[in-house]
Amino acid sequence: xxxxxxxxxxxxxxxxxxxxxxxxxxxxxxxxxxxxxxxxxxxxxxxxxxxxxxxxxxxxxxxxxxxxxxxxxxxxxxxxxxxxxxxxxxxxxxxxxxxxxxxxxxxxxxxxxxxxxxxxxxxxxxxxxxxxxxxxxxxxxxxxxxxxxxxxxxxxxxxxxxxxxxxxxxxxxxxxxxxxxxxxxxxxxxxxxxxxxxxxxxxxxxxxxxxxxxxxxxxxxxxxxxxxxxxxxxxxxxxxxxxxxxxxxxxxxxxxxxxxxxxxxxxxxxxxxxxxxxxxxxxxxxxxxxxxxxxxxxxxxxxxxxxxxxxxxxxxxxxxxxxxxxxxxxxxxxxxxxxxxxxxxxxxxxxxxxxxxxxxxxxxxxxxxxx
Amino acid sequence: xxxxxxxxxxxxxxxxxxxxxxxxxxxxxxxxxxxxxxxxxxxxxxxxxxxxxxxxxxxxxxxxxxxxxxxxxxxxxxxxxxxxxxxxxxxxxxxxxxxxxxxxxxxxxxxxxxxxxxxxxxxxxxxxxxxxxxxxxxxxxxxxxxxxxxxxxxxxxxxxxxxxxxxxxxxxxxxxxxxxxxxxxxxxxxxxxxxxxxxxxxxxxxxxxxxxxxxxxxxxxxxxxxxxxxxxxxxxxxxxxxxxxxxxxxxxxxxxxxxxxxxxxxxxxxxxxxxxxxxxxxxxxxxxxxxxxxxxxxxxxxxxxxxxxxxxxxxxxxxxxxxxxxxxxxxxxxxxxx
Ligand code: SF4
Ligand code: SF4
Numbered sequence: 001x002x003x004x005x006x007x008x009x010x011x012x013x014x015x016x017x018x019x020x021x022x023x024x025x026x027x028x029x030x031x032x033x034x035x036x037x038x039x040x041x042x043x044x045x046x047x048x049x050x051x052x053x054x055x056x057x058x059x060x061x062x063x064x065x066x067x068x069x070x071x072x073x074x075x076x077x078x079x080x081x082x083x084x085x086x087x088x089x090x091x092x093x094x095x096x097x098x099x100x101x102x103x104x105x106x107x108x109x110x111x112x113x114x115x116x117x118x119x120x121x122x123x124x125x126x127x128x129x130x131x132x133x134x135x136x137x138x139x140x141x142x143x144x145x146x147x148x149x150x151x152x153x154x155x156x157x158x159x160x161x162x163x164x165x166x167x168x169x170x171x172x173x174x175x176x177x178x179x180x181x182x183x184x185x186x187x188x189x190x191x192x193x194x195x196x197x198x199x200x201x202x203x204x205x206x207x208x209x210x211x212x213x214x215x216x217x218x219x220x221x222x223x224x225x226x227x228x229x230x231x232x233x234x235x236x237x238x239x240x241x242x243x244x245x246x247x248x249x250x251x252x253x254x255x256x257x258x259x260x261x262x263x264x265x266x267x268x269x270x271x272x273x274x275x276x277x278x279x280x281x282x283x284x285x286x287x288x289x290x291x292x293x294x295x296x297x298x299x300x301x302x303x304x305x306x307x308x309x310x311x312x313x314x315x316x317x318x319x320x321x322x323x324x325x326x327x328x329x330x331x332x333x334x335x336x337x338x339x340x341x342x343x344x345x346x347x348x349x350x351x352x353x354x355x356x357x358x359x360x361x362x363x364x365x366x367x368x369x370x371x
Numbered sequence: 372x373x374x375x376x377x378x379x380x381x382x383x384x385x386x387x388x389x390x391x392x393x394x395x396x397x398x399x400x401x402x403x404x405x406x407x408x409x410x411x412x413x414x415x416x417x418x419x420x421x422x423x424x425x426x427x428x429x430x431x432x433x434x435x436x437x438x439x440x441x442x443x444x445x446x447x448x449x450x451x452x453x454x455x456x457x458x459x460x461x462x463x464x465x466x467x468x469x470x471x472x473x474x475x476x477x478x479x480x481x482x483x484x485x486x487x488x489x490x491x492x493x494x495x496x497x498x499x500x501x502x503x504x505x506x507x508x509x510x511x512x513x514x515x516x517x518x519x520x521x522x523x524x525x526x527x528x529x530x531x532x533x534x535x536x537x538x539x540x541x542x543x544x545x546x547x548x549x550x551x552x553x554x555x556x557x558x559x560x561x562x563x564x565x566x567x568x569x570x571x572x573x574x575x576x577x578x579x580x581x582x583x584x585x586x587x588x589x590x591x592x593x594x595x596x597x598x599x600x601x602x603x604x605x606x607x608x609x610x611x612x613x614x615x616x617x618x619x620x621x622x623x624x625x626x627x628x629x630x631x632x633x634x635x636x637x638x639x640x641x642x643x644x645x646x647x648x649x650x651x652x653x654x655x656x657x658x659x660x661x662x663x664x665x666x667x668x669x670x671x672x673x674x675x676x677x678x679x680x681x682x683x684x685x686x687x688x689x690x691x692x693x694x695x696x697x698x699x700x701x702x703x704x705x706x707x708x709x
Pocket of ligand 2: 459640
């Protein structure tokens with residue numbers, strides 16, 4: 001059995017750690033490229049959401065490299081994500097790929113079913129071994145996220161353009177060939193040190209932008225046209241609450257403190273949206289509110305075309321923008337999104353944020369001089 | 372007090388229930404008129420661009436009502452059956468309305484959520500009663516009345532009637548005396564029952580001499596049965612209706628051709644359509660067409676395609692099933708879809 005899984009940003013790192021520890025062979029799908037997307041475009045319904053199209057490309061590319069089992073997490077509504085597996089299976093079947101798809105639904109849909117599926121993957125390895133592997137994978141997940149957060153901080157302040165990305169790219173090249181959780185952790189530590197040594201301009205007060213929206217689009221750089229890097233290169237500090245690590249902590253590992261904090265953030269947005277409507281729309285609204293109160297200069301919502309829950313959020317955000325006095329921009333991405341137009345919109349938005357900030361500072365100055 | 376009910380989205384599924392309940396409690400109801408170009412245009416201009424057509428249309432109907440009534444009834448249907456959901460947009464509908472339309476009268480929100488179990492059904496009505504300030508004993512009686520009315524309505528639909536015809540007796544469809552065949556339209560009720568946005572497809576087909584069946588006409592038990600074999604429980608109630616009826620028709624006994632009427636930007640339709648198309652291709656290869664409508668759909672192009680489809684159907688019926696327009700031998704294909 002050779003397992004593969006869809007890409008989502010750097011999620012492959014903890015997943016790799018997990019399977020390495022379990023001693024299971026995996027194929028990490030090649031980095032998402034135009035070719036990956038083309039596969040998806042050819043065989044998916046036009047109206048399907050972008051993540052479906054990209055992930056099917058992942059599978060096909062992995063199958064060609066020898067994978068025969070696909071593992072993905074499921075959910076049971078209300079959003080489409082939960083039904084990805086079924087539709088993708090039919091598509092793969094018609095393409096002539098006879099692979100097994102194991103959908104890991106949350107245990108509440110039936111604990112027995114869940115166990116059977118887990119067993120299908122882990123085979124006969126003893127329980128304690130499995131638990132240990134999971135534990136290590138969690139650790140890797142956490143560390144990876146910390147690394148990503150560090151990148152976000154460094155990129156907008158670096159003195160020599162490109163230092164941060166060079167370091168991080170080197171890390172990504174290397175990590176694919178490292179085996180075992182321990183090795184991966186060491187590799188992360190090493191990169192961390194390198195990142196910390198990057199020369200930065202500490203006097204700089206970068207514009208701060210909060211990123212909200214559909215989780216896959218936020219995390220996967222290929223689909224969001226590498227928004228973090230684009231903004232970082234413009235000298236903008238990007239904040240993003242949404243992460244693989246956060247998802248794991250909220251849904252899989254019972255991290256009570258983390259959950260409580262998230263719940264609190266969600267609750268605080270009651271006036272705008274008071275219940276889960278599927279996907280991450282509630283988080284989008286809540287984080288927007290939270291960011292604006294934390295003093296961000298602006299907020300960018302990003303969603304794939306046709307994303308049902310985010311559209312609801314999109315219609316709520318203008319009210320928040322008005323009431324909280326914070327610029328919010330919504331970016332919709334699909335397979336046709338052009339780079340040039342995208343860049344222009346980002347630049348225009350960042351210009352606006354600079355203007356707003358200097359206006360605010362002026363006003364502040366005036367107030368002071370009056371006194 | 373006048374309560375406005377927008378003639379869009381779930382109106383076509385639940386109006387009898389709402390009407391009975393509210394009338395019983397002594398409120399008068401004003402329904403927005405059938406969709407017109409203006410209503411649609413207003414809806415499109417108010418709603419976020421990326422929403423699907425039916426949701427935009429709902430905005431239009433609310434905008435029409437806002438100056439004419441004291442409160443507007445906006446359903447928030449989270450779930451209509453245990454363990455199932457409907458579209459995320461229905462759940463967020465009141466929020467979308469509130470944030471997109473200005474100067475609204477108060478909204479009367481109908482929070483209907485059966486996700487945890489059928490027992491919660493009455494909660495929604497109790498809640499309505501509270502919002503309206505009526506006594507709970509009144510609510511109880513109105514509730515009973517409403518439920519039984521709704522039950523009759525659903526039974527009538529399952530017996531083959533068009534929801535529109537039940538709501539508006541003028542629009543009644545009689546069985547055609549002489550019909551060339553039956554066409555199944557897979558679609559949400561709020562698409563196919565809105566004569567404006569569905570481009571009056573049902574009537575056009577009937578004018579050509581074909582009988583029409585819609586998804587809701589397939590009895591629920593049959594739909595549910597057909598879904599038993601799905602590898603994973605489908606958790607959208609509307610998706611279940613569409614797919615369940617689609618699978619039934621794919622067996623080829625009930626209809627001669629299938630039309631999938633979907634709205635541009637609908638996430639659920641895109642998945643269900645994909646499955647039905649693939650199942651059909653593996654099985655009988657019934658004549659099948661997808662019509663996607665959005666606010667820019669042109670009448671002319673739509674009619675031409677519909678005619679082409681019906682022509683194809685006619686040839687196929689005439690020449691029997693010994694040749695297939697797709698270039699495959701229909702009999703050699705696998706007989707099971709899975
Ligand atoms: S949240 Fe959006 S992108 Fe994700 S499955 Fe749902 S519709 Fe698709
Ligand atoms: S089910 Fe489809 S058409 Fe209906 S509201 Fe949802 S996205 Fe729109």
